[in-house]
Each structure stands twice: as C-alpha cells, then as structure tokens.
Amino acid sequence: MGKPVKRPEQSLSERAFLPEVAKGLTLTASRFFKNTFSSAEKGDIATVRYPEEQREYPERFRGVHRLTQRDDGSPRCVACLCCSTACPAQCIHIEPAEYGEGDPRQGYEKFPKVFVIDELRCIFCGMCVEACPCDAIRMDTGMHMPPALERDAFLLDKELLLSLPAADGSVKSANPRHEPGDKTHPGIDRDRSGH
Amino acid sequence: MSASLSVGQALLAAAGKSTFILGLVFAIAPLLVWAERRQSAMIQDRVGPHRASIRLFGRDWRLIGLLHPFADSLKMVWKEDFIPPGADKVLHAFAPWISLAPALFGLAIIPFGPAIYFEHLGDTLMLSPQGVPCVAGLANGVLGCTAAASPLATELQVATLDAGILLFFAAGGLGVVGAALGGYASNNKYSLLGGMRAAGQMVSYEVTLGLTLVGPLLVFGTLRPEEMVRWQSSSVFTWGFFLQPLAFILYFVAAMAETKRVPFDVPEGESELVGGYFTEYSGMKFGMFFFAEYVEVIALAAIAATFFCGGWQVPLLTDAGFVLGQLHVPMSHGSVTALRVGGFVIKVLVLIWFQLMVRWSLPRFRYDQIMRLCWRYLLPLSLLNIVVTFAVIVWLRS
Ligand code: SF4
Ligand code: SF4
Numbered sequence: 001m002g003k004p005v006k007r008p009e010q011s012l013s014e015r016a017f018l019p020e021v022a023k024g025l026t027l028t029a030s031r032f033f034k035n036t037f038s039s040a041e042k043g044d045i046a047t048v049r050y051p052e053e054q055r056e057y058p059e060r061f062r063g064v065h066r067l068t069q070r071d072d073g074s075p076r077c078v079a080c081l082c083c084s085t086a087c088p089a090q091c092i093h094i095e096p097a098e099y100g101e102g103d104p105r106q107g108y109e110k111f112p113k114v115f116v117i118d119e120l121r122c123i124f125c126g127m128c129v130e131a132c133p134c135d136a137i138r139m140d141t142g143m144h145m146p147p148a149l150e151r152d153a154f155l156l157d158k159e160l161l162l163s164l165p166a167a168d169g170s171v172k173s174a175n176p177r178h179e180p181g182d183k184t185h186p187g188i189d190r191d192r193s194g195h
Numbered sequence: 196m197s198a199s200l201s202v203g204q205a206l207l208a209a210a211g212k213s214t215f216i217l218g219l220v221f222a223i224a225p226l227l228v229w230a231e232r233r234q235s236a237m238i239q240d241r242v243g244p245h246r247a248s249i250r251l252f253g254r255d256w257r258l259i260g261l262l263h264p265f266a267d268s269l270k271m272v273w274k275e276d277f278i279p280p281g282a283d284k285v286l287h288a289f290a291p292w293i294s295l296a297p298a299l300f301g302l303a304i305i306p307f308g309p310a311i312y313f314e315h316l317g318d319t320l321m322l323s324p325q326g327v328p329c330v331a332g333l334a335n336g337v338l339g340c341t342a343a344a345s346p347l348a349t350e351l352q353v354a355t356l357d358a359g360i361l362l363f364f365a366a367g368g369l370g371v372v373g374a375a376l377g378g379y380a381s382n383n384k385y386s387l388l389g390g391m392r393a394a395g396q397m398v399s400y401e402v403t404l405g406l407t408l409v410g411p412l413l414v415f416g417t418l419r420p421e422e423m424v425r426w427q428s429s430s431v432f433t434w435g436f437f438l439q440p441l442a443f444i445l446y447f448v449a450a451m452a453e454t455k456r457v458p459f460d461v462p463e464g465e466s467e468l469v470g471g472y473f474t475e476y477s478g479m480k481f482g483m484f485f486f487a488e489y490v491e492v493i494a495l496a497a498i499a500a501t502f503f504c505g506g507w508q509v510p511l512l513t514d515a516g517f518v519l520g521q522l523h524v525p526m527s528h529g530s531v532t533a534l535r536v537g538g539f540v541i542k543v544l545v546l547i548w549f550q551l552m553v554r555w556s557l558p559r560f561r562y563d564q565i566m567r568l569c570w571r572y573l574l575p576l577s578l579l580n581i582v583v584t585f586a587v588i589v590w591l592r593s
Binding site: 018021024025027028029031032035036044045046047048049 | 234237238242245444553556
C-alpha cells in the first residue's frame, strides 16, 4: 500500500489559470521594462560584457599552476608524487631524479626531471596544492589558461611552471624552507643523526 | 477592385503590395530572432547576445546585437544539408516549403492600410454625407466636399476576396501538412512522434481557432478583412477587443498553440523528442521551418490586429486628419495613409512583443493538458461566445 500524498489545495484563481498567467506576465514584464529602460548599465543585469568588463576574482581564485622556487631558483618540488597521486584528473606527469654525487641535497630529497601539467585536462580542483607537503605547487597566479589553437600549448612543462609568478609578482612562497645542513632545520639530518 | 485600372497598372499595384508585405515579413523575422534573444535576456536579468560585429569605416559596429540574425543565417546557409539515410528524399526536401508557403500565403489577405487614391496623395479626402469618398475643401469656413474623388482606389491588401478570412484558415490548415510530412519523411522515430504531435495539436486547435473568430464575424457581418477594419472606424470602443474580449483571449491562446511555440511546443519538446519533426533537418531547410514559425507569429499578430485592434485605424484619425471634438487638424491623403500603415505595423509589433512575453513567461504544458485545454475549455467557451454574441445581436436588432 502506497502512502497517500496530500495534494496542495488550489484556490479558484489558481485553477482558472488565467489570473496566474497574468501574474506571471506582470512579473516578467516588470523585469523586462526595468532592465530595458533603466540606465543602460545597471538595472538588475547580473551578467557582464566579458572581456571588456571583468569581475574581480576572489583572493583564493584557483588559476593556472606555478611551481615555487627556492632561493637558488631551483624548484621546491621534491618529486614525492603526492600531487599526481591526489590529482583526480590524472593530469600531472612527474619523472623524479636523484641529485648528483656531492650535492648536499643528495640522499635527502629528489627533484623532478620532468614536470608536466595538462591544463586542458585539469579541472582546477586544487587537490594538488592541498596534497603538496613542500608548498611547491600553487595556483595563485590569478591567470586563466590563455587560449591556444594546439593542444600541445596546454602542456605546461617544468621551466614554464617555474617561471610563472604569483599574482603579487613573487616566484617564491612566503613559507620558510630549510635546506639540508641548515642549523635551523627542525628535523634530524646527517650531522645530527648520531650515526 | 476598380474596373478602370488597366491590367498593367493592376499588376504593378499587386506586385508593389506583395513586395511591401513580403518586405515587412523579411524585415520583421530577423528582428524577431534578435528580439527573442534580447528580450529573454532582459526578462532573465542577462545582457544577451551583443558581440556580432562588422568592420566598416575603420571601426567595429555592433548595433546592439542586431547583426546576430545575419550571422545566424549565414551560418545556416553554409551548414551541411544532411538527408538521413532511408529518408524519403523528395518529401524531406518539400516539407519545409509546405510549412513556409502557406504561412506566407495567409498574409495575402491582411489589409495593411486603407484604400489609397494615387491621384489624390496631396489632397485632403473625406467621406461625403452619402458615404462616398470625395476631395475636401473649405466651403464657407466649414470643411465639405468640393469635388468627387477619382474612382481609381487601390486597396492596400494583396488579395481582396469575398472569401477573405476563409483563405487564411485554408492556408493555415495546410501548415500542419508540412510539419507532419517533415516528421514522416525523416525516417526517425523522434521526428515521426513530433510530426504526429504537431498534427494532433494543430488540427485540434484549428477548430477552436475558426470558431473563436465566428463571434467577431457575426459582429462585423462580413468575411472581408478590409470591410471589418472599416467597421471598426468610428471609435476605439468599436474595436473588436472591446466588443469581443472573450474571443480575443480565446483566439490568442488558440493561435499561439497553432504556432507550436512555448508553452505549446510539445511537437519539438527537446527533453523527450530531441527536436521533434525537424530533428533530421539541418542548414537552410531547418532555417525554413524556423522562418515559418516566425511568419506564423507575424500572421497571428496581423490577424489579431485586424480583427481585434482596429487594423490600420489610428485613434482619432479620420480620412481628413485628426479630429478631437471641435479641434480638426486637416492632413493630406498621403500622410493619413502613411500614418495608418505605420499604425498597423506598430500594432503588429506590439502584439508580437506580447507573444514573446508569453513565450518567455510560461512553462510548457503536458500534451494531455494541451488537449484538455483545447477540447474541454476553449472549444465550449468559443461555442458559448458564438451563442451569446448571436443572442445579443438578435436582441439589439429586434
Ligand atoms: S587542480 Fe586538480 S585536476 Fe588540476 S592538476 Fe591539481 S589536482 Fe589535478
Ligand atoms: S609538487 Fe609537491 S606534491 Fe607534487 S611532487 Fe612536487 S613536492 Fe610532491
């Protein structure tokens, strides 16, 4: 047995339909006249004439990615693959590599030999930024991906990503970073490990 | 039509009038595409399309989006004209024509202006006490007839027929064939369903449409549209709208259903039928269905203006100029005619605007609701209107 659903009562004017039509028409007509004849700019128009007019984006707008730089200009990225693992669109491609013999970073961290983001496939969800333990990837450029005629133009490589500045012009991150061997480094390193 | 016009003159006049009415339609139809998009934008608090531009004299002209219809039609001309495999090629090609031609044909009986006397364009004309047009002049300070008008009058109407409005119904009845054939010839289930829905809906509303206009016909006592407009000349309150308000509403509803537009657009319901009977049409063939729809909108407005809004009558404007009580502004026949044609065009535009308002305000009916509305409400009401009108006329005459 189904449960009987009580239908809403309709008043006489609602059932006669025409008065309701008149009501609806009055509403739409009032919008029409207001928007057509009030000063051309406003009225209640909610859309803008993009690209001539542009809205200001919120501060946390997620634009094209960038890779943040260290003091020496190399990427902060340690090629941990957290971002490419988190990425739901699977559009980040990273090939990690070891630092060379004698490099103080060798044995501590890797670096991305190849770092490519397919901006056509990206859904701009920001998961990569959330996942990154090193504050190495950010979406604070405030830019749209500029249009292009070829798909390849949307594959941003490491050099390009590194060169993109944040909306405030900086290519670094405001968060501090401790290089291996740095005495202020809070963790354990080779010298302090007691081995 | 006066017998003293030579064949050549008559042909010339007919060509001129056809050109005017076709020109009007071909001018209003793109305007309608534009109006539909911009008006809906205004209703929905949007800016609407305004970007199509043309580069002339070193700058881009956008003309508040008026160029979009032209861009659209260019696009349609260049699109692939696809005929689905298994379709009936001949019928598939003919259906859009069968849809468009009757819609244009019906416009032939619309009187878009009063009878015009080409010899008297500069004179002031008036009706003599016997009801015959004559040249007016001041005799002893009073406006009166000074000379008989030339008998060479040209009705501003392509076809002056005794059958008059019946021709319009006959042509309108053919329109359904185009939609049904288009659906049938496409070899597509959705098209066929759309065609059947269109046929069912249009045939049903055809009945109501005809019967609603019987009321005004009884009042005017003629089938000739030009006579009807003259009948409504004495004041605004003799316009069909005031004498037959119920018929006006019924006519408007039924005619909107005939145009197959929202809220009566189930024949092309996108959500369940893709595009209805023109699913399989592309390019200019689709454009013709589209155009036929707009011609029907214009025809609806033109008939409504003729029957219910005094046709080319402009309030207070008589043959001899504006008259308000003692005040009389004499005007030449030429300018009076121009004003009246202008008045007719404005009425048509306002009625079209109203149709667009309805189209963007009301949601679509279900198919059973459409049929119920037609057979259970509109039809009995239109019959009631006829009976009441008839009774009142008999009562007034006795
Ligand atoms: S924004 Fe989302 S989709 Fe784009 S790269 Fe980052 S994780 Fe992947
Ligand atoms: S960008 Fe961040 S998360 Fe991605 S690989 Fe580099 S360090 Fe790891």
